[in-house]
Amino acid sequence: MDWQFWTVQYPEQVAGAGMSEWERAVQRTYDTVAVEYAARIFDELAGKPFDRAILDRFAALAGPLGPVCDLGCGPGQVARYLHDRWHEHGLDAFGIDLSPAMVAEARRLNPGLRFEQGSMLALDLEDEQLGGIAAFYSIVNVPREDQPRAFAELWRVLKPGGWLLAAFHVGTEDAHLEEWWGTAVSVDFYFFDPTEIETRLTAAGFTIEERHIREPYPEVEHPSRRAYLLARKPTETSSPRPPLRAGEGEQMIRFPLSIAMGRGAGGAGPSHYRSGAQSSEE
Numbered sequence: 001m002d003w004q005f006w007t008v009q010y011p012e013q014v015a016g017a018g019m020s021e022w023e024r025a026v027q028r029t030y031d032t033v034a035v036e037y038a039a040r041i042f043d044e045l046a047g048k049p050f051d052r053a054i055l056d057r058f059a060a061l062a063g064p065l066g067p068v069c070d071l072g073c074g075p076g077q078v079a080r081y082l083h084d085r086w087h088e089h090g091l092d093a094f095g096i097d098l099s100p101a102m103v104a105e106a107r108r109l110n111p112g113l114r115f116e117q118g119s120m121l122a123l124d125l126e127d128e129q130l131g132g133i134a135a136f137y138s139i140v141n142v143p144r145e146d147q148p149r150a151f152a153e154l155w156r157v158l159k160p161g162g163w164l165l166a167a168f169h170v171g172t173e174d175a176h177l178e179e180w181w182g183t184a185v186s187v188d189f190y191f192f193d194p195t196e197i198e199t200r201l202t203a204a205g206f207t208i209e210e211r212h213i214r215e216p217y218p219e220v221e222h223p224s225r226r227a228y229l230l231a232r233k234p235t236e237t238s239s240p241r242p243p244l245r246a247g248e249g250e251q252m253i254r255f256p257l258s259i260a261m262g263r264g265a266g267g268a269g270p271s272h273y274r275s276g277a278q279s280s281e282e
């Protein structure tokens with residue numbers, strides 16, 4: 001029997017087969033808030049010039065290598081930005097999210113772009129397929145003990161030389177929500193010291209190329225400091241490299257302050273992204 005023809009296709013409603021308890025809880029939570037989340041967050045990049053600038057930088061590096069995945073895409077605003085700004089330069093953006101309702105929102109809001117349901121712990125992708133992964137605020141729901149598995153999975157699907165851009169909230173205290181925008185949910189949000197994530201990424205085989213920290217944009221987003229790590233899978237490797245020595249790979253390369261603080265980067269995107277602040281809570 002030739003097993004390669006035996007693949008099981010799950011409908012999205014039962015795509016959670018084999019998921020952990022926390023993945024189910026995260027999926028249920030985002031299924032519950034997906035419509036409201038999309039209404040509040042989908043246009044957020046208009047008010048986040050630093051995010052647009054770092055996405056442009058990431059796109060210029062990753063786009064030429066292969067498809068770029070918006071992982072934990074929510075309503076798909078990152079995939080949409082990358083497509084709108086970089087598709088004409090050859091970038092192929094698509095999105096994956098754990099929550100089927102988020103995937104439905106992403107498809108509704110971005111006709112013509114591809115969005116699939118899946119978990120970053122077990123991606124339905126071949127080895128070494130992607131030029132880049134943008135994970136914006138999606139590792140914030142992944143418990144620390146499962147992050148090594150998630151980062152190994154991201155490393156697996158990236159091409160040698162491929163890029164990972166991870167964004168997350170900086171902080172020392174995690175949060176548990178039982179209610180979100182007036183709806184009952186159950187979900188944990190993890191806050192990190194960037195060094196903690198860098199350590200796990202290097203253990204998974206990545207090199208840390210850039211670290212950026214910015215203050216929150218008032219009236220645009222939840223008032224937490226934001227970290228952006230640009231990491232790379234080494235160009236010549238067939239297995240995860242050992243962890244870096246202490247201090248290695250921690251160089252800080254910063255954008256000019258005018259960009260990091262949200263001034264002067266308005267020209268980075270098309271006019272749709274140059275308007276003023278949007279109100280959001282992400």
Ligand SMILES: C[S@@+](CC[C@H](N)C(=O)[O-])C[C@H]1O[C@@H](n2cnc3c(N)ncnc32)[C@H](O)[C@@H]1O
Binds near residue numbers: 074118119121137138
């Ligand atoms: C805070 S939202 C961020 C959404 C979007 N990236 C943004 O920046 O607005 C977190 C998203 O990550 C997704 N997510 C959480 N854990 C995931 C996992 N293990 N695999 C894939 N997506 C996941 C959630 O379903 C949710 O849509």
